[in-house]
Amino acid sequence: MNSNDNPGISVKLGSIRLKNPIVMCSGTFSSGIEYNNFYDVSMLGAITTKSFSLKPREGNKPPRLCETSAGLLNSIGLQNEGIDFFIYEHLPFIKRERFNTILSMLGSDVNEFSDLAVKVRNIEENLIAVELNLSCPNIEKGGMSLGLIPEEVENVTATVRKILNIPVIVKLSPNIENLPEITLRAKNGGAEAVSLINTVVGMAIDINTFKPKLGNVTGGLSGPAIKPIALAKIFNLHKEKILPIIGMGGIFSWEDAIEFILAGSSAVGLGTVNFVDLQAGKKILDGIIDFMNNKNILNIGDIIGKVKAG
Amino acid sequence: MNSNDNPGISVKLGSIRLKNPIVMCSGTFSSGIEYNNFYDVSMLGAITTKSFSLKPREGNKPPRLCETSAGLLNSIGLQNEGIDFFIYEHLPFIKRERFNTILSMLGSDVNEFSDLAVKVRNIEENLIAVELNLSCPNIEKGGMSLGLIPEEVENVTATVRKILNIPVIVKLSPNIENLPEITLRAKNGGAEAVSLINTVVGMAIDINTFKPKLGNVTGGLSGPAIKPIALAKIFNLHKEKILPIIGMGGIFSWEDAIEFILAGSSAVGLGTVNFVDLQAGKKILDGIIDFMNNKNILNIGDIIGKVKAG
Amino acid sequence: MKLIKGEIVSNERIGNNLYKTTIFSPYITKNAVPGQFINIKCCSDNTVDPLLRRPFSIHDVEYDFKVFSIMYEVKGNGTHFLSKLNAADVIDFVGPLGNGININKIENDDFLLIGGGIGIAPLYFFAKVLLAENKNVFFAAGFKDGNFLLFDKMLERLKINYEIYSENGMHGSKGMITDFIKKRIDDFKEYDIYCCGPVEMYKALQNIFCLKNIRAKALFEEIMACGIGVCKGCVMKFKDNQNGYIYKSVCKDGPLFDLSEAVFEQ
């Protein structure tokens, strides 16, 4: 059952090789240090850090969370202590414990991404890849808005790609129509994979106070509620065969993870589930391995995108 | 508690006047006849019929339903017996029982909409309005695809508008980005209101058979799962002040209905809830009236769009 | 059909993951006919898991006590919820739904009921009602294993002829009930036949009956949303002279259909 002994569970996304397809989503696992209290998180295929910007960001006005039916609305607004904090406070721990880390980068324009990349270059040997967050619905500048403009996606990706020697992943939003076009641009810019989906724009209102339940008015919806939406987006994008996909959005069980793989995900991202099941990564990995054993699937790669549709 | 005695609960959407804001969504209430077994559905503000096309449509291959976390995926594919069936089989009952009916019309192009409108003209005095379904994600031609093209929306709306003497409502999809533009086109074409949202594209996969759980592969997601998404779409569109909105998407309780009204819905559409609570229309109406009494709201119109945001 | 809040009289575990829930309802006992079902809300108020109601066949009716029962296997959250209910709890259901049989129109005297697994649940109600009309009923049932052992007693109490097969031999004879039917089919040629079971059983029976030109009726299942013919979500494909095939709603046009007309894909 130890995944390290199981080559059939490793996956490749472009030049990115993960020892297993379990990836922790950005913003829901910090850098993995807290969760290491609950299981050895170095067993995970990769941990995507929360999105770090050049300077610290204070994030949005609270309240920042609101539970909806089978969903979670958040408007964190990418509060983070800045890239230097990651480098000096988190990285030593990560190196010692050998976490497989994907660093999520956030910039408000191509210049910030470029400056960030210059800093990251010094530590890139400790990272599997970087992920460019071009899809957060919770901030005004950068993030989402950059991700809407095909040229910007290509431009930002190419800029980061030139500075770094490690693979680049682009995180995409479900709130746009032209996913294939954006993915193609990411590919042209040199990205080796895309992460899909970020949260879906949503809202909730307190009927007693007439105020939005989130300080930022709207927020991003995650959790089981969005799972069918994520699957459809991934299925449709996978058909285009542009780039490998790290699929995410509402995965709560190993069964969900298999659905995402069948729909076309080369790796699966766990987000909100970590809040509910603090050992989700381990449990879902075990579940996938058991499933493969029961179904005589020797290589997880054999079932990526193998949904029988049409 | 009888809504007919309560003028404060009536709403106006352009020239459409409803005695209360409860509207049944298309496709989830048929023409109201079955539900009349469970309560007097003539009490409802309006019943939107299932979408009728010129000729009968057989709909999509089963399975057509799949439950997801707090959501329902459907790929009915607009099975219907054709407009003549409505006119000869449903209308006599509707007239006798005095249902407040909005007829949902479905065409694959402007010509079918035009032919449909010609037939509807003969019975229009029995209808409050017609609703043009330009947003079904479950069919290849017409529906959704027409609703994506701004010119087509204006063209179809104007065509139907010219033939009929009753108000026209356009039903919009959440799966597009440019809702304000489409709404403006609907207005230019002569629409007096929009219905928002239709179902969100989604998918589910059976991990034992590797087959999609819906015969049509993808389907439309409805129910509580999509409520936050619907609220955000309605809130954002209402800000533009283009046309009044019939808000729908996951309303399951009177509290939900109030949220939709605060976000900017002049009337609220009940869909999936009818399957679970067969008297939902009556209960939600009662709940809204009690809320108004408790909060001393004399006129429901006073709180439309009154969320305190920004 | 009505929306009903019915009190649970008893909830018994009668096998592994197998339950029988008995509910007080004068309306159902008065109106329900064999083949009909009820659609139950399987979660507490203000919760949405599971979101939709769950359909269950009427399994038995005790007219004297104005109670009826359902028999079910625990599969997921809905049936799990039901299995945890206690006497005096109240459940919210709609019924009776679907077509079922019209006793008054039944002319034949001999009946063969063929049940597979939990499919015996509705057929038991058929048997009881037919016997009350002094019909001759033969019950053929097939199971995987011994989980339905109690069923023999139920049939013996009805005093009818029956034959039981199970795949592993733990219950009745070892083998498939469809093989029994195939072998003995000529004895039942003049019988009215009603079946309820899994799709694989129906495919086998279609073959057997087709060769002998025998007509049979079968109870079908589909995932349902409204349960009252509104949403067109529960359709199945049936042969149709005009268009080759037609989609019919299991909840309203069925769940009882001519077995020969059902089209099973793959």
Place this chain on the structure above:
Amino acid sequence: MKLIKGEIVSNERIGNNLYKTTIFSPYITKNAVPGQFINIKCCSDNTVDPLLRRPFSIHDVEYDFKVFSIMYEVKGNGTHFLSKLNAADVIDFVGPLGNGININKIENDDFLLIGGGIGIAPLYFFAKVLLAENKNVFFAAGFKDGNFLLFDKMLERLKINYEIYSENGMHGSKGMITDFIKKRIDDFKEYDIYCCGPVEMYKALQNIFCLKNIRAKALFEEIMACGIGVCKGCVMKFKDNQNGYIYKSVCKDGPLFDLSEAVFEQ
């Protein structure tokens, strides 16, 4: 902090919608300090309503029996689920979480605890631990009505001084506990003060303490997702010399903060 499956020892209804659940856990009893909380999964396996865990303060610890308890009001689906659990049921929780107090660092001898409504739940644990250290503790509590009547007995068993007010006079004296504090504030000037209650109470206390330049600590609540400082969802605004204000996580930086530093908007 650990992920724990703990067995319920008892689940008592102690008022209208008010419950006390006692759980066996050597780990919690050994490690928890007053002010800390646990984060409980409030639904069955494979269900998602409610989706997130629910945080509850540690209310009492009985070291001899290795059990601890939480006291809570039923508000929604999560607390409803808890209230229906029985002895021997197992719950899944994470804890102890948050900062709480560090007993070893406490130097003062006199303590004032001010609780509003369910806010008394964590303060009771404070009282018990402080008494064990031979401190002098005064408990001031305010309620809406008589729903917490049992609390007098609990305090009497601790043999400490206390004062209780209720808005409708059903419990203790009639009036607001904040008015009592205001009147008597000079008596407590040298005390260490801990408060737990609703925001309105905190606003009133901030005014009272500010005028007298008294420092107090308070336990805060925010909706939580992770409960372990990862998501930055549970932040509150606090005064900060550098930037004017700063967002701190209630789950990790708190839930115990300086009351004077909290910024309440509107």
